[in-house]
Amino acid sequence: MTAFEPGDEVFGRHGGTCAELVAVPAAQLVAKPANLTPAQAAAVPLSAFTALQAVRAATGRELLISGASGGVGTYAVQIAKARGAEVTGIRGPAKADLVRDLGADRVLDHTRGEWGGRYDSLIDVYGNPSLKDCGRVLKPGGALVLVGGTGGKWFMGTDRWLRALLAAPFRHFKVKVLVHKDSRDGLLALKDLIEAGDVRPVLDRVYPLDEVPRAIEAVRRGEVRGQAVVSLAVPPAPRR
Ligand SMILES: NC(=O)c1ccc[n+]([C@@H]2O[C@H](COP(=O)([O-])OP(=O)(O)OC[C@H]3O[C@@H](n4cnc5c(N)ncnc54)[C@H](OP(=O)(O)O)[C@@H]3O)[C@@H](O)[C@H]2O)c1
The missing domain is CATH 3.90.180.10 (Medium-chain alcohol dehydrogenases, catalytic domain)
Structure with a gap:
């Protein structure tokens, strides 16, 4: 039934x-x-459900979203805007218009190494930025939400996540690892x-x-x- x-x-x-x-x-x-x-x-x-979970895990109003032009990122930008966030999206050169059309307030180009600003949360969908670089753009008490881009060779590619979790107590931001749950x-x-x-x-x-x-x-x-x-x-x- x-x-x-x-x-x-x-x-x-x-x-x-x-x-x-x-x-x-x-x-x-x-x-x-x-x-x-x-x-x-x-x-x-x-993709959208992963994005929904990621945006829910983020804190504050000012968000930086990497991989903003991809499957997960295109939803994350829209869901974050629907929840009243101010969004900066990172994408490649061919997709700036797409990310802006989805509502992003600002866009950065990963192929030009553009990386800057200060945010309450970074939703890291793609790109493998170092923890040091994540720390540069996060405000004190901010949140790093790790969605993808692990790419490591240990622990089924999750070693970057493990390193971030272990380092979290010594950083000025929180680390949240996102594992998609239906x-x-x-x-x-x-x-x-x-x-x-x-x-x-x-x-x-x-x-x-x-x-x-x-x-x-x-x-x-x-x-x-x-x-x-x-x-x-x-x-x-x-x-x-
Ligand atoms: N944690 C979970 O539960 C979960 C669930 C689903 C997916 N994921 C992971 O999330 C990640 C993204 O998935 P997706 O489906 O959104 O991928 P996708 O559709 O292939 O999108 C990739 C995105 O990353 C950008 N990008 C490509 N190369 C880059 C680089 N070198 N530096 C920075 N950005 C770069 C692309 O930008 P341009 O194309 O504009 O260059 C695009 O926005 C994957 O690693 C996937 O495994 C995790």
Whole structure:
């Protein structure tokens, strides 16, 4: 017995979804936001939910968000703005307009080494800034929210997080490590933000199922503005 009827449009997160059919526990799903297409809704759960948790973990009004033009960052900028924050977003040269359009008050370019200002929180989605550099931009009592960019070779790549946690007592800022946790309440909060028009997915391209490797390669190369989605509704390209 579930809250859904056959044919209801739903969204949520589950592994193994690059497939024609997948069984997902009903408890992991909520009704799709009414103003999104299925492809847009598919982009939301992992990235937006991570962003929601990161913004909730941040403190104060002035936020610096690294990786602001990517999957997680595009939602983090919008959610932070919806909560009344003043946002500076770090992105590459081709995506300044995108991050500004999402509401960022200021943008910095990671390819030019731009890094500055003083913030209540740094949401570090991507880039591996050193703890020293994080400390330079955080006010006393500020929060460093570590989302991604671990990249270390020990402890399954989490050694940067461990070092940051160990060093935290000797720094002037708090360290919070974010590990994505799914929840229905989180999905419902995102649905509300999306239906209110405060948050929208930024879809670069929707790929057919047989182009999953191409989609992953585009993300890996940094060519994607926002997110890439794989959809069964897109027919495969004709074979030459
Ligand atoms: N903790 C968790 O639970 C959790 C959950 C989900 C994801 N993550 C992690 O979050 C990270 C970001 O995921 P995503 O899906 O948002 O990635 P993504 O879509 O590939 O976005 C990457 C972002 O990083 C920027 N970037 C690329 N190279 C950079 C550099 N050298 N210095 C600074 N910024 C750089 C890109 O900017 P330009 O493209 O504009 O250059 C873009 O904004 C990943 O490490 C992922 O594993 C963690």
